[in-house]
Amino acid sequence: VSKRVADGGLEAWRSFLQAHAAVISNIERDLDEHGLVPLIWYDVLVAIQGAPGHRIRMSALADHLVLTRSGATRLIDKLETAKLVLRETADDDRRGAFATLTRAGRDALRRAWPIYARGINERFLAHLSQREVEMMASAFSRIRQASQSS
């Protein structure tokens, strides 16, 4: 149909999708086999850890993880049941809730990182040259930025 897709672009797109699916499911399996938290939980823990004051609003979490609001609520419910996070109500605005890490949450994060990092390295980065890594970082941030608007 369009010129770009015909021009080898479709192949890039397809391999992009398939590579993503394959790498993610492999890393997911790595984590599971080591008795560690699933990838989404890990993302939650990282987001909390990385937020100012080591706590994050539910809605900010939803944005960060490309989830719906209710999706974030459900997710934090489970992490809270697993004693990895805790909800705190904000002092100044009592509508809001913050998610914070428990000791166990910080531990889970620390334990998962080596395996996750190894997965990223071996299943993704190891197959790329330094130039490709740099190119992807720049290309994908461009795409991500453009995706925000529309």
Add this chain to the structure above:
Amino acid sequence: VSKRVADGGLEAWRSFLQAHAAVISNIERDLDEHGLVPLIWYDVLVAIQGAPGHRIRMSALADHLVLTRSGATRLIDKLETAKLVLRETADDDRRGAFATLTRAGRDALRRAWPIYARGINERFLAHLSQREVEMMASAFSRIRQASQSS
């Protein structure tokens, strides 16, 4: 931890994940707004269309789409309810079932493609140079291949 992730690799990984999530959800929205089939349905239709004889085994479909067997069954159930596909039992091996396209299925495929192609172009390829497109096609096929084994 490892050298690669520290060396800018982590940024490439993160932007890869976020770009994927953003682009997919935008294309999904495009299709929905035009009253077209969701992306997974589209993948099913394409897989059937592209298979020899325009029909595919349930298990082959599951492999192709990175789904479980039962996932494939459920999915085809819905497409069949929507009258887009039909199940045929194989003559030679009556354990197996083939999914085939109906007339409406072929139509749905035809109607969805322009919008999908536009999404791929505008939301993905438009942000990449020709060199980047080529690089990604080669890099991601490498990754995908390596992912098969483990």
Add this chain to the structure above:
DNA sequence: AAAGATTGAGTTGTCAATCTTC
């Protein structure tokens, strides 16, 4: 009334068990 978050109802996807055919 609007922002922040949660809940209820429904949909989609997965695992283990089952059924049929080889």
Add this chain to the structure above:
DNA sequence: GAAGATTGACAACTCAATCTTT
């Protein structure tokens, strides 16, 4: 008994409606 596929029970996710605080 094993391969191909389906079903039942259950977990994950989404949308619309709701509740609370501003």
